[in-house]
Amino acid sequence: MRISSFFYTLKQGFRNLFRNKWFTLASIATISACLFLFGLFYAIVTNFAHIVKTAQEGVAVSVFFDDGLEESRMQEIGELILKRPEVSDVRFVSAEEAWESFKAEYLGDYADGFTENPLADSAHYEVYLNDVSMQSALVTYLESLDGVRMVNRSEIVATTLTGVNALIAYVSVGIIIILFAVSVFLISNTVMIGISVRKEEINIMKYIGATDFFVRSPFVIEGILIGLIGASIPLGVIYGMYNVVMDYVTTRFTMLSTLLSFLTVDEVFRVLIPVSLGIGVGIGFLGSVATVRRHLRV
């Protein structure tokens, strides 16, 4: 392709945006609507997932040792636990640390009456999981280890979090299917409008002897531009909305914001920007190729 032809094609792609203003607006609106829903859904789901993950990270299993167990065996047990794939962290809590923490949390000044550590046998490991649904399997394993007296866990928390995780997955799949169906419907309608607008122009090009590539290129450039604009608008809107909602939640519901940890706007948009732009460009590209394709066999 000559350089002049390349620039001509590029220019035509830009000009096409303004030639068929209604078609351009309809296409941008369609893509924006779909990607707005997608962005909104993504922001909510990732925050839910983040909250659940944070809660999971706080769920620990306590592993207590047999009386008088040697320190070397305790260390071995620690190493064995750390090797498990579902374990994210293992922390050793000595009997003294356990007593200090108990005093601080429950007794305060009343602890002065104790001369000896009543929790002398309470040295243990706190085991944190990266996948809370694996808790039962881990507990079974821990109980089978030599030198382990008792394993404490909170089954209700683990089951609840596993349930929430599954729910998020189901809801995500459901909403993605609905969004996909709506997008296909809206985009195919917009493409149909595009076909009727472009039919004559494509026919003329083909009669004069334009190659498929020459006919297609400006439309593809136009499609990509529509996709980019269509993706940028909802990104901007969601960015603004996200900041406003987070400000509102943290100022109005301070309790909620101390209990739950939300993602920052940057953390959400680190993924949302490339994904939305990619989807927008993809839709624009495929839509324009499909529009032109039907008329190329003239």
Place this chain on the structure above:
Amino acid sequence: MAAKKRKKSTAAENEIINLTNVCKAYSTGAPALKDVNLRINRGEFVFIVGDSGSGKSTLIKLLLRELTITSGYINVMGYDLSKIKHRKIPKFRRNLGVVFQDFRLLKDRNVYENVAFAQRIIQKSNKEIKRNVPSILSVVGLAGKYKAKPRQLSGGEQQRVALARALVNQPTVLLADEPTGNLDPKNSWEIMKLLEQINENGTTVIVVTHNREIVNAMQKRVVTLKKGVIISDEEKGGYIDED
């Protein structure tokens, strides 16, 4: 013997369109063309006439390779159109100028851009386009209206733009499908004079028309179609009445 052979080969080289036993039937089963044999030489001016449904439009579409034949053989400018690959069609059409009854101009572009468009398709440089477009616009008498949009022009002027677009790439054959169908008598004659002038410069011109007066007055080769069959092919013919 040698002289006869040479004569035969010269005749074949001179031949630019060859349709041998061409049949075209649509998917409905209705035959549009039946056993058509037609040979047109380089530099000829030919009228294709006939009433509605006679097969004129089908013939033009076959020559443009918009349609494919059902059986027979069709060769245009050395391209066997029954076997031509899809990717070769653009190259074939670049040697074929085409003008339609409804002009088919790009409505959102001005006269200059409509004509330049044909040059851009064959990837001419901007320098060549700037030289060729004004030159062809002056041939069709529209040099002063290069900035006008199609809607600002009369029917005759729009057809001249279409003609300029068809000619700017210097085609070997010019196909005109009812070029005067939407024009008044004065504009019709002006367009026909232009076509004659183009033909005198060496381009083969094929005109499909209903215009009895023009066909009778111009005294060119006339091929008459009726119900998909060539019923007459005369060197200096006239419009044959159905009755």
